[in-house]
Amino acid sequence: MTLDDLGGRVALVTGGSRGLGLNHARRLAEAGARVVVTDLTLESGMDSVPGVRAVPMDIRDTAAVRDLIADIVAHEGGLDIVVNNAGGASGYVDPGQDPVVAFRAVVELNVVATYAVCLAAAPVLPDGGRLILTSSSSAFRHTFDVPASYVAAKLGVVGLTRALARDLGEAGIAVNAVAPGFTPHEEMRKRIPERVESMTSAAVRDQRLKRPGTPDDISSAVLFLAGPGAGFMTGQVLLVDGGWTFV
Ligand SMILES: NC(=O)c1ccc[n+]([C@@H]2O[C@H](COP(=O)([O-])OP(=O)(O)OC[C@H]3O[C@@H](n4cnc5c(N)ncnc54)[C@H](O)[C@@H]3O)[C@@H](O)[C@H]2O)c1
Numbered sequence: 001m002t003l004d005d006l007g008g009r010v011a012l013v014t015g016g017s018r019g020l021g022l023n024h025a026r027r028l029a030e031a032g033a034r035v036v037v038t039d040l041t042l043e044s045g046m047d048s049v050p051g052v053r054a055v056p057m058d059i060r061d062t063a064a065v066r067d068l069i070a071d072i073v074a075h076e077g078g079l080d081i082v083v084n085n086a087g088g089a090s091g092y093v094d095p096g097q098d099p100v101v102a103f104r105a106v107v108e109l110n111v112v113a114t115y116a117v118c119l120a121a122a123p124v125l126p127d128g129g130r131l132i133l134t135s136s137s138s139a140f141r142h143t144f145d146v147p148a149s150y151v152a153a154k155l156g157v158v159g160l161t162r163a164l165a166r167d168l169g170e171a172g173i174a175v176n177a178v179a180p181g182f183t184p185h186e187e188m189r190k191r192i193p194e195r196v197e198s199m200t201s202a203a204v205r206d207q208r209l210k211r212p213g214t215p216d217d218i219s220s221a222v223l224f225l226a227g228p229g230a231g232f233m234t235g236q237v238l239l240v241d242g243g244w245t246f247v
Pocket residue numbers: 014015016017018019020021038039040041057058059060085086087088089090109134135136137138179180181182183184187188
């Protein structure tokens with residue numbers, strides 16, 4: 001057995017049809033897990049990724065979240081791992097928008113909806129189950145031009161990780177988070193091509209490790225937290241940022 005052998009496990013990845021979430025889903029499936037991904041809209045061809053079933057859903061819809069968890073248990077026979085990846089601020093903060101409304105929307109997605117997914121999943125997770133949340137290096141060091149709502153929300157994810165680890169420990173459920181540094185990926189290059197290059201150089205300049213982060217760097221941490229190697233870790237946040245935060 002390797003540290004990230006996930007044979008026989010069932011995993012849910014939110015926001016898993018593109019970006020980092022898609023990479024997590026692929027890597028979990030390669031490690032032997034059966035994977036359900038959910039997203040607002042699904043990239044065509046998602047269902048053809050081996051070991052992955054794709055279901056459209058908005059994680060802010062609490063009733064739909066509960067239905068999806070029940071559907072996974074019915075169709076896959078259980079649920080062992082939840083990777084709460086859906087998040088961010090893009091699409092939730094528009095220029096000219098009331099800043100308080102935008103702030104609420106970002107906290108609603110990253111913290112409240114993530115909490116709702118964890119709350120719905122916890123009762124069906126077995127002893128040994130895993131909840132993995134997604135924070136950000138921006139929660140710890142605020143230099144990129146990210147909105148205050150994102151910083152507050154991703155630090156909120158750290159608090160939520162610790163609180164859930166406390167609440168669910170007796171059930172044998174480990175709760176940890178990854179905090180990626182700036183990690184360019186294909187979807188980002190499509191969405192904001194002009195910014196990706198300058199943000200990558202700015203990140204690499206300040207990192208101790210002088211190369212851009214990759215989706216695989218973040219997925220490797222997710223796989224570790226999902227796998228047998230992390231069975232005695234809970235309430236922790238793994239910063240995967242090439243040393244950007246502690247310059
Ligand atoms: N890429 C980075 O540099 C970076 C750095 C730090 C943290 N993160 C965090 O990692 C996660 C993934 O980042 P990414 O760069 O792949 O982001 P992304 O925006 O490319 O992908 C996020 C995915 O979540 C989905 N999503 C958004 N709102 C949703 C909702 N209400 N319901 C269901 N799905 C929803 C989107 O459709 C998208 O597919 C996010 O939580 C992000 O904040 C990313």
